[in-house]
Amino acid sequence: MEQSKNTHRHFIIYKPYGYLSQFYTNAKKEQKKKFLGDLYDFPENAMAIGRLDEKSEGLLLITTDGKMSDVVNGQKVDKEYYAQVNGDITLEAIEGLKRGVEIGFKGIKYITQSCKAFKLETDPDFPTRSKKIRDDRHGPTSWVSLILNEGKYRQVRKMTSAVGYPTLRLVRVRVGDIHLNKMNIGDVIEVENLEF
Template identity: 70%
Template sequence: MEVFNKHRHFVIYKPYGYLSQFKSHDSKQQSKKFLGTLHDFPEGTMAIGRLDEKSEGLLLLTTDGKMSDFINSRKVEKEYYAQVDGNISEVAVNQLRSGVEIGFDGKKYQTKACKAFKLNKVPNLPERSRKIRDDRHGPTSWISITLNEGKFRQVRKMTSAVGFPTLRLVRVRVGNIHLNSMHIGSIVEVDRFF
């Protein structure tokens, strides 16, 4: 009788300060924090897309390489909330929507058109483990950016390109999967993603 290996899928709220990998492949990373310390994930678990060390929020994990390829190749929408330095202008938001030039792999790259808008109020997110400077150092504002692509540190590079560097970055949605009321470090096992 043939036994089928059932793949496993997880939705997690990646905390600030963690790498989107499970163990160190480099002696320089020994002091870093890895996802494998949050939970006893099965062998072969991989992140679908990544969030850099200073970013937080929704991250999908799977043991199924085909699922990972499918989600990455389908250009599934990913929505981010970014707290930026300064009171972002409508001109800057329009530039983000149209696409901006950023550096990627030592070359100039024009980002694709995307959805972007300023949030009218501060989003209801858990407090980050590392404090962000307060308003005594000048105003900050929040924007939503939804991308179908995902270059390395793309959102951070985009907001800097329009003059409003990112202070905090939280991925709140991948496709129809939302962060909702998950807590930092939460892990939910699901049967399927889509």
């Protein structure tokens, strides 16, 4: 009898602020860090497709299928981020993000690929983050959407800083056609498959 083609398991999660995009390590207790396994009892061979750094939040895909990560990275699947930045971001800065900016990556200068970027007209309705973000007494903030299909380490944060608007909060809202929607921080949803 033929075995089912899809014996892998797949999950969509809302990674909270302060969590690493990895699973337990032997040094977990010494590190006093929070890992994905603190959110849910994932299968033993689960892995994150791409990463979000410790201070970033939002959509993260987990799978037991190692080929899935290659598909997402190899096909240059779009990833959309909402970044709350320090200051009222200008059209000139948005245009700079679209064209590509120079950032540091592994000790060398790197020009980011052109991308889609626009200022959000209204603030997104995200759940309150565990660590408070500074309030408007310290000056205005604004939100920008960036849609990339590359993913260097801390790229979005480096990009907004490069145009003069450091990121205060960063939330990934979409990978391909998979959206964060109205998930709450820490939610884990198991799905039958991930399609890109």
